[in-house]
Amino acid sequence: MVVLKIGGNVINNPATLHEALDYFAGLIEPAVLVHGGGRRASQVITAMGHEPVLIDGRRVTDRATLEIVTMVYAGLLNKDIVAQLQSRGCNAIGLSGADGNAVQATKRPVGKIDYGFAGDVTAVNAALLDALLRLGMQPVLCPITHDHHGQLLNTNADTIATETAVALAGQGHGVRLQYCFELPGVLKDIHDPSSIIPQLTPQHYAALREEGTIAGGMLPKLDNAFRAVDAGATEVVIGGLAELRQGGGTRCVPG
């Protein structure tokens, strides 16, 4: 199976989104798509007279923001992606975490920062995804989850992809997890797209992190990647669409 995560920057550009959907629709294996949010949510937040608040790239989700991200992620983006996939002959079915209890989460505890209605994933319903895949459907997960007590939660899409891959691997499936984003892979030099690190072990990652070569938004992404490696994903790759198509990008492997 394949779990493909497409990030906000892939979604923001209609051309790259369509290429990514071509790629997903063309996969031969049963596949799950997980999509991020993109800048559309911030546009709608602003258009409705609110102020987007992000701390270290993570959105602070008050009640009004939760309503808007639910509209944009679970409504606009998810349904547009599903309709586009359907037109490509891919029998996609869009899901938030609430649908069929696909992804359950808990509201993030308030620490130094109160992220509001942000969800930390507690369980992915692999049996549901399995059943939908057996029915010939390709699940498309948006980054909205629920706590099973009626509360929707805004949730990191990389984490949903990781926990989905982990849950499916736990069911005995061979799972290839692919994070598709705007860069060709994990780079040694962020300004040099040719400096792709083709393969990364946890030890190598720890060293590069220590020396500051890998920093910022790549850290949570790689933490997610190595969690999937540890939990038995067959293959974990980070890269741009062209690299994923050609077997390139950065491969995260066990130590």
Place this chain on the structure above:
Amino acid sequence: MVVLKIGGNVINNPATLHEALDYFAGLIEPAVLVHGGGRRASQVITAMGHEPVLIDGRRVTDRATLEIVTMVYAGLLNKDIVAQLQSRGCNAIGLSGADGNAVQATKRPVGKIDYGFAGDVTAVNAALLDALLRLGMQPVLCPITHDHHGQLLNTNADTIATETAVALAGQGHGVRLQYCFELPGVLKDIHDPSSIIPQLTPQHYAALREEGTIAGGMLPKLDNAFRAVDAGATEVVIGGLAELRQGGGTRCVPG
């Protein structure tokens, strides 16, 4: 099986929405919920600086309006309803027409009025609904469909409920179709809530329509109801939640 349609005015009021969800979650039969839009879409359209346009109660759906109703119906309302049902122990799964190709439609031809991206239902995927029900899930349909060529369409929820009941009846299921709205039933005198017509045949309906006793928004609702009666729905009832609970409301029966 039950197909329950809840209208916009039921959704607009959190108290009546919660009562309707209690009722749906408490149904013993396999059940499909179809929800309308409510005034929330118009609020968001206005908040985003557009002007809601309705002709005879039907929304004119230009491209910006389509995006907003997709956000509100498929995102905000559908996911809130699904999360609320999940919290009641009802394993709801929200679907737009694009999801699993649940409800296919064609863009309404431009006649005297151009309704824009309005969809006329062409097919309900009863096999999908059947499969989800067999998996122990309760489908929750929002009034957004697709044309299978990548275009989402704004679609009348009464029609979706009717065509869902017709499609399930066509699969050999006994189907009870219930339209839940803000009135206790079809009324002889719109100003007298006690003037419920308990039973209506097509002949009786034609006569009341002729004399003007039934008019306005009740006409498309009753046309939908009698289409389901004709197509073999076991029971078709229109009423308020209290009446549906108690076996009251207006029962549409064959002539």
